[in-house]
Amino acid sequence: MAAIKGRGASSADVSERFNLPQRAADGDWLDEAEAIDGPRRPPATTVTEEHPRSILSFNRSPDIPFDRSINAYRGCEHGCIYCYARPSHAFHDLSPGLDFETRLFAKPAAAQLLRDTLAKPGYRPAPIAMGTNTDPYQPIEARYRITRAxxxxxxxVSHPVTITTKSDRVLRDLDLLEQLAARNLVMVGISVTSLDPVLSRKLEPRAASPDKRIAALGRLVAAGVPSHVSIAPIIPAITDADLECILARSADVRVRAATWIMVRLPHEVAPLFRAWLETHFPDRAGKVMATIQSIREGRDNDPRFFHRMKPTGVWADLIRRRFTVAARRHGIGSPAARLDCTAFRPPARDGQLDLF
Structure with missing residues (x-):
């Protein structure tokens, strides 16, 4: 399947998990259409505003270090082919492929909805995670500024928050991040998958370049914002060779904390990723998938609690050892910041000031 310039996925096939009607283009008509109108144009990005009743999502997963999150956007224009959030578009009768990266949804009332939640008498503060599903600093944030709000x-209200992103646009909010950091209310992680800009454009076609991400980490650290590099995901035989270099480059800009995550391929991500491999790396597609299956107990993905974030086997052990040795060499440890949950003060309710 031919790659589409500027996009990660090559098709808009709809998921079969929910018995949705499949999209099929008539081949004869396509030939005639291209003869008359010329080659098909790349799919454009559209944004639909949506107005949910709530914005804070809670979870009880034992595999992730937070229990609540905000996703200001659905879908992500970065188009990372491996993105585990792609299947979420299938719940809305949309393709986890091209639709996920071209048919986006924004929630402009997110800050007000959060205010309403924080004002409830029974609310108890804990760090809010942003960027856990789709990137809070994808390109449309420049227009909507929902993350900033x-x-x-x-x-x-002095509420702790964590941010995960692949974009140097996070620096546009450096003024806020500095103030939050001064109160021990924020921690930022920037994901760096590869240092090769050509490979990065194939994997993450509309994300910031690796150099920009490393530079952004340096700016954050220099400004006193607790920040770490997230080597995520590591893809065997595709990106794993850069592990030590990413840690070295991060140490050069005084980053002192790092994490890593092995690639996960839930639901529709697996066939999308396989198609991507056949397009860009047909010579090693079989090896890559065989290695991934070896760390997921013979499957493309292991969704079980206590297992999905913990790859096993020889390859996983090798990556784990390489990371440990390289991190120690560069004086890099694990993110250890404990954000302050004691300073939180609920916002005013119904326009009235709180007396207590």
Whole structure:
């Protein structure tokens, strides 16, 4: 299947998990259409505003270090082919492929919805994770500024927040991040998958370049914002060779904490990733998938609690050892910041000031 310039996925096939009607283009008509109109144009990005009743999602997963999160957007224009959030589009009768990266949804009332939640008498603060499903600093944040509005509210009420992103656009909110950091209310992780810009454009076609991400980490650290590099995901025989170099480059800009995550291929991500491999790396597609299956107990993905984030086997042990040795060499440890949950003060309710 031919690659589409600027996009990660090559098709808009709809998921079969929910018995949705499949999209099929008539081959004869396509030939005639291209003869008349010329080659098909790349799919454009569209944004639909949606107005949910709530914005804070809670979870009880034993595999992740947070119990609540905010996703200001659905879908992500970065188009990372391996993104584990792609299947979420299938719940809305949309393709986890091209639709996920071209048909986006924004939630402009996110900050107000969060304010309403934080004002409830029974609310108890804990760090809010942003960027756990789709990137809070994807390109449309420049227009909507939803992430910034949420950070402004967190600063106002002294609520802790964590951010994960693949974009140097996070620096546009450096003024807020500095103030949050001064109160021990924020931690930022920037994901760096590869240092090769050509490979990065194939994997993450509309994300910031690796150099920009490393530079952003340096700016954050220099500004006193607790930050770490996340080598995520590591893809065997595709990106794993860069592990030590990413840690070295991060240490050069004074990053002192790092994490890593092995690639996960839940639901529709697996066939999308296989198609991507056949397009860009047909010579090693079989090896890559065989290695992934070896660390997921013979499957493309292991969804079980206590297993999905913990790859096993020889390859996983090798990556784990390489990371440990390289991190120690560069004086890099694990993110250890404990954000302050004691300073939180609920916002005013119904326009009235709180007396207590």
């Amino acid at each position: 949420v950070l402004e509210l967190c600063l106002e």
